[in-house]
Amino acid sequence: MGQTLTLRRRQSLIGWLFIVPASVLIFVFYFYPIVRALWLSFQTGVGVNLQYAGLFNYQRLLSDNVFKLSLTNVFIFLIIQVPVMLTLALILASLLNDPTLKFRGFFRTALFLPCATSLVSYAIVFRSLFALDGFVNYLLTALSIIDKPINWGGNPWTARFLIIIALTWRWTGYNMVFYLAGLQNIDTSIYEAALIDGASGVTRFTKITVPLLKPIILLTTIMSTNGTLQLFDETMNLTNGGPANATLSVSQYIYRLSFQYSPRFGYAAAISFVIFILVAILALIQMRVGDTR
Amino acid sequence: MRKNLIITLALVLVIALSGLASAVEITVWCWDPLFNIYAMEEAAKIYKEINPDVTINIVETPWDDVQTKLTTAVMAGQLNTLPDILLMQDNALIKNVTNFPGVFYDLTDSGIDFSQFADFKVRLTTVDGRNYGVPFDNGTAITALRTDILEQAGYTLEDFTDITWSEFIEMGKDILAKTGYPLLSSVSESPDHVMVTLQSARSWMFDENGNVFIANNEVLKETVEIYVELVKSGVLVQVPDWEQYIGTINRGTVAGTINGCWIIGTIVAQPDQAGKWGITNVPRLDKAPNATNYSNQGGSSWMVLNHSPNKDVAVDFLKHTFAGSVELYETILPSSGALATYLPAGDSDVYNEPHPFFGGQPIYADITEFAAKVPAVTYGVYNYEARDAVAVAISQVLAGWDINSALREAEETVKFLMGP
Numbered sequence: 001m002g003q004t005l006t007l008r009r010r011q012s013l014i015g016w017l018f019i020v021p022a023s024v025l026i027f028v029f030y031f032y033p034i035v036r037a038l039w040l041s042f043q044t045g046v047g048v049n050l051q052y053a054g055l056f057n058y059q060r061l062l063s064d065n066v067f068k069l070s071l072t073n074v075f076i077f078l079i080i081q082v083p084v085m086l087t088l089a090l091i092l093a094s095l096l097n098d099p100t101l102k103f104r105g106f107f108r109t110a111l112f113l114p115c116a117t118s119l120v121s122y123a124i125v126f127r128s129l130f131a132l133d134g135f136v137n138y139l140l141t142a143l144s145i146i147d148k149p150i151n152w153g154g155n156p157w158t159a160r161f162l163i164i165i166a167l168t169w170r171w172t173g174y175n176m177v178f179y180l181a182g183l184q185n186i187d188t189s190i191y192e193a194a195l196i197d198g199a200s201g202v203t204r205f206t207k208i209t210v211p212l213l214k215p216i217i218l219l220t221t222i223m224s225t226n227g228t229l230q231l232f233d234e235t236m237n238l239t240n241g242g243p244a245n246a247t248l249s250v251s252q253y254i255y256r257l258s259f260q261y262s263p264r265f266g267y268a269a270a271i272s273f274v275i276f277i278l279v280a281i282l283a284l285i286q287m288r289v290g291d292t293r
Numbered sequence: 294m295r296k297n298l299i300i301t302l303a304l305v306l307v308i309a310l311s312g313l314a315s316a317v318e319i320t321v322w323c324w325d326p327l328f329n330i331y332a333m334e335e336a337a338k339i340y341k342e343i344n345p346d347v348t349i350n351i352v353e354t355p356w357d358d359v360q361t362k363l364t365t366a367v368m369a370g371q372l373n374t375l376p377d378i379l380l381m382q383d384n385a386l387i388k389n390v391t392n393f394p395g396v397f398y399d400l401t402d403s404g405i406d407f408s409q410f411a412d413f414k415v416r417l418t419t420v421d422g423r424n425y426g427v428p429f430d431n432g433t434a435i436t437a438l439r440t441d442i443l444e445q446a447g448y449t450l451e452d453f454t455d456i457t458w459s460e461f462i463e464m465g466k467d468i469l470a471k472t473g474y475p476l477l478s479s480v481s482e483s484p485d486h487v488m489v490t491l492q493s494a495r496s497w498m499f500d501e502n503g504n505v506f507i508a509n510n511e512v513l514k515e516t517v518e519i520y521v522e523l524v525k526s527g528v529l530v531q532v533p534d535w536e537q538y539i540g541t542i543n544r545g546t547v548a549g550t551i552n553g554c555w556i557i558g559t560i561v562a563q564p565d566q567a568g569k570w571g572i573t574n575v576p577r578l579d580k581a582p583n584a585t586n587y588s589n590q591g592g593s594s595w596m597v598l599n600h601s602p603n604k605d606v607a608v609d610f611l612k613h614t615f616a617g618s619v620e621l622y623e624t625i626l627p628s629s630g631a632l633a634t635y636l637p638a639g640d641s642d643v644y645n646e647p648h649p650f651f652g653g654q655p656i657y658a659d660i661t662e663f664a665a666k667v668p669a670v671t672y673g674v675y676n677y678e679a680r681d682a683v684a685v686a687i688s689q690v691l692a693g694w695d696i697n698s699a700l701r702e703a704e705e706t707v708k709f710l711m712g713p
Contacts, residue, residue, distance in 0.1 A: 044713065047392025048367060060713075066706060131533060153533040154481060155692070242482040244688035259361050261678050261710060262392050265368055 041269035046262045057270035067271060069245050070253045073160070073235075077249075078228045081164045086220055089172045093179035094209050108180070111173035119170075123237035126166045127153075156246035159239045163247055166234050171227070175220045182216035183209070218290040222283045229275050229282075250275055317347045317606050322354040322362075323380035328430070328558065329593070332625045336614035339621055343613050347606055356382055356593075360389075367393045377601040378611070381426060383417040383592045384672050384680075390420045391674045398597035400424045403608045405616045411634040416669040418594045425596060427611045431632040432553035432592030433664040434489045434575045437560055438476075440652065441569045442548040446471040450571040455586055458490075458519045461576040465528030474548040477523065478541040481531035484684040485590060489551060490516040493588035494581035495668035498679035498707070505675075505711065507683065507704040512581045514696060517683075519578070521690050551575055553590035554660045558630050561650045568652050574663055587666040592634075632660055675711050682706040 005013075044053040044060075061067055095101070096108055114122065129135050130152040137149035152158045186209070194204050210217070232251035235241055241248035250271060257268040323329040330351055337349035354362070359379055366374045381389065390397055401424045407415050410428040418426030440450055446468040453461070465476040479486045491497060496512035499505060507513060523529035530547065532538050541547045542556075543563040550556060560570055574586040595615060597607045614621050615635070622638035625631040627646075638644065639661040647653040673679075682703035689699040 048394070049392075056713075064709060066709075127534065131537060151531075151533070154531070240482065242684075242688070244482075244685045244692070256677075256681070259364050262388055262674055263364050263368065 037269045038273065040266050041273050043266040044264075045266060046264055050266055053266075057267045058274075060267065061270060061274065066245060066248070066253060067250070070248045070250045073245075073247055074229055074231055074249050076160060077164060077167065077231060078225060081167050082221065082224045082228060084164075085168045085172050086175060086217065086224065088168065089175035089220070090179055090210070090213070090217070092172070093176045093183060094205055096176070097180060097183045108176075112177055113173065114170050115174040117170075119233035120237055122170060123166065123234055126162070126169075127238050130162055153239050154243055156243060159243060159247050163234055163238060166238060167228075167231075170234075171224070175224065178216050178220050179213060182213045186212050214290060218286060221286050221290070225282050225286070226279050229279055317603050318350050319347060319378060319603060319607050319610060320350045320352060320376035321378045321380075322352050322359050322376045324353060324355045324359070326353065328555070328629055328631055329380055331629050332429070332615075332621075332631050335624050336610070336618075336621055339614050339618055340610050344606075344609070347610065349610070352376065354379075356380075360385060363389065363393075367396055372396065372598070372600040375598050375600070377598055377603055377607045379596055379598065380429070380593050381596050383414070383426075383432070383594060384676050386418055386426055386594065386596070387420050387672060388674045388676060390425050396599055397425050398599045398601075398604050398608070400427065400597065400608065403612065405608075405612050409616070409636055411636060411664045411667070413589060413664075413667040413669040414592065414594070414634040416671060417592070426594030427596075427615050428594050428634045429615060430555060430592050431634045431660065431664055432555065432589045433632075433660050433667055434493070434551065434588035434590050435554045435556070435572045435660060435663070436549060436551050436575050437556065437570055437572045438549035439474075439545070439566075439569055440571045442468070442472055442474050450573055453576075454573040456576050457579045457584075458576045459579050462519070462522060462526060462528055465523075466526055468548060469527055472548070474546070475528055475530045476548050477529040477550055478532055478538055478547045479529060480535055480538050481533060482684050482688065484680050484687060486529075486551065487513075487516050487520050487683065487687065488680070489575065489588045489590045490519065490578065492668060492670050493575055493585050494578050495583040495585070495670060496581065497670040497672065498683060499671070499673040499675070503673055505679070505704050505707045507679065507686075507707065508697070508701045510700075512578065513683070514700065515578055515580050517687055517690060517696060517700070520687060521696075524691060553592065554632055555591060555630075557656070561630070567650045570651050571654055572651060572656050572659065583668065585666065585668055587663050587668065589667050626657060632657060634664060636661075636665075675707060678710040679703075679707050682710075 040050075041057055042052060042054055043050040044056050045051055092111060096104055096111075098104075101107075131137075132149050132151055136152075137146075140146045141149060150158060152162050190208055190212075191204060194208060199207065230251050231249040232255070235247045235249045235252050236255070239247045241252050254268045254271050257264050257271070321333055323333055330353060333349065333351050337351075340347060340349070359381070363375065363379070366372060401422075405424070405427060407424050407428075411431070414428040414431075415424070418424060418428055436453060438450060438453060443449060443452075448464060448468065452464065461476075469475055477486075491513060494512045494516075496506075496510060498507050498510070498513065520529075524531060530541065532541060539559055542550055542559060543566075545563075545566065550560075554572075557572075560566070575588055577584040577586045595611055597604050597611070601607060619635075619638050619641055622631075622633045622635055623641050623643045626633075626638075626643050639658070644657045644661060645655050646657070648656045683700075685706070686694075686696075686699040686703040689702075690696050
């Protein structure tokens with residue numbers, strides 16, 4: 001009977017064998033917890049006293065002002081920070097793609113380095129830079145741009161600005177690397193032809209680079225949207241959600257509900273599923289808008 | 294030959310088994326090597342003489358991790374990952390006992406004499422009339438002041454003893470004008486300062502029945518108003534985080550601080566300020582009916598886990614050390630400043646010794662005296678929710694909001710979080 005296994009079947013069997021270990025791990029450590037979390041989100045109660053309550057948690061969300069505020073906060077970050085960061089990354093990538101540029105490797109490494117640092121340690125460095133008697137205030141007062149130190153973490157918009165600056169510093173290089181990789185796939189002859197036709201640098205950037213990088217721009221947009229909606233480390237360590245919850249992210253609220261407050265795991269799970277649904281919707285919109293294939 | 298071998302083997306087996314039976318290891322989770330861990334190590338030494346078969350295994354675990362690990366283990370039903378004893382912040386004790394029923398060992402009938410501990414501290418470790426924690430460190434609130442700066446402005450420590458907040462602010466403004474030093478600093482967004490004042494008047498953010506008591510709490514309102522006045526007058530400077538708060542004390546940019554007496558550990562870390570500090574009790578509210586000059590900030594207690602197979606040993610260990618050994622407290626006090634709430638230790642000579650850093654003031658005797666007068670309040674199950682909400686309200690009032698609407702919003706937030 002063993003001999004009846006055709007070559008084709010044998011090959012597909014080997015293929016299956018190769019993906020089984022990874023699939024099992026993904027199912028056990030990813031999909032199973034996701035399903036359990038979904039089940040958890042239908043349960044309500046404090047601590048270990050949980051009961052099934054259907055969609056109650058999702059209803060409860062609608063009247064939760066802190067949740068609404070945290071959602072507003074991450075959307076503020078999303079709308080301001082993601083476009084700024086991606087534009088910056090795109091410009092830097094096309095600058096660093098110029099083969100005549102000296103020390104290219106150094107600049108690329110230097111720009112990529114921030115995202116190799118630990119999230120917590122960079123947040124602490126930023127906190128001390130932007131402290132009341134920190135380097136930034138010192139610099140700004142020395143240059144007479146401001147006459148008294150700014151309490152960056154002290155009022156809502158400067159605190160949000162601080163988070164945006166930190167996020168941009170940390171993630172621009174990361175996105176730049178994707179663009180650099182994408183740029184390698186654009187044939188140099190296209191640029192040469194454009195050059196012969198007399199196209200300026202700006203025209204080449206907007207008419208060749210951006211359209212040809214579209215799939216990668218789409219990818220980085222979706223990844224950044226996802227990352228921003230799940231923001232945690234920066235707000236936790238830089239501002240701790242303050243002042244008056246002006247920088248509280250949804251993930252930090254989930255953390256508070258689960259570990260700092262009287263634990264409500266069911267409710268926290270429901271919030272995380274709302275984020276999941278939002279990411280899915282935003283990704284879908286971005287794909288509709290961006291993918292014209 | 295064979296007979297001998299069998300006898301030897303049997304002997305080896307017996308010895309091995311007896312070793313297994315008597316050698317007990319008690320695992321303890323606590324934080325701070327200079328304070329709690331050190332105290333636990335000294336307690337282990339004392340217990341070694343009483344019961345040599347027991348070893349105490351101390352695992353350094355910061356408080357945030359203790360809470361996270363505890364919650365995760367209980368929610369996942371993996372209680373065997375928890376230690377035998379853990380150190381619990383008093384402000385989270387009731388919350389954890391209430392939300393995780395049966396997880397902590399009920400110490401009421403364990404033979405530990407809880408009347409030997411400061412009353413306010415026992416209240417914080419009691420849930421529904423049952424004792425769940427062996428009280429440990431003392432969080433009695435103190436006003437620590439730079440006597441050299443006071444002197445420049447013509448004041449003494451006496452002037453700041455048994456005073457009201459309006460007197461404090463009055464003198465604070467004068468000192469600020471004369472010397473340029475603010476009296477206090479605090480971490481913005483942290484409501485600790487307000488909590489100290491609130492407890493000093495036997496009030497809290499919950500009433501006797503555990504209902505939210507924020508919007509109509511006149512004492513809280515007076516407390517927040519005082520805090521806002523302190524900030525606006527410049528008598529108190531707000532700093533963004535804890536490190537910078539410590540910095541204001543150690544670098545000498547403020548003339549004092551109000552906090553739990555454990556802040557002494559931070560103050561004495563700056564040797565060139567030796568002899569320039571003094572401590573006294575905290576200011577009291579002017580209007581509040583139960584106003585006193587005594588309060589509490591922070592503090593923690595030892596808890597025994599119910600699932601522990603060695604809980605009897607763990608209880609016996611605590612009974613002979615933290616709840617029964619004056620010697621332990623005499624050892625840990627001079628070297629770590631770990632002030633206890635175990636009252637018999639207060640009579641010890643060590644407690645009455647003058648402290649050179651504080652100009653020869655017998656500070657430990659003074660603090661022990663304050664501790665006996667701290668008003669007892671119950672922090673409640675939803676303490677962290679209420680703290681955060683009041684912190685938001687304080688920020689709002691500082692930003693110009695009307696105090697009544699800020700507190701009303703805080704009350705609604707807490708009510709929502711407590712809701713079904």
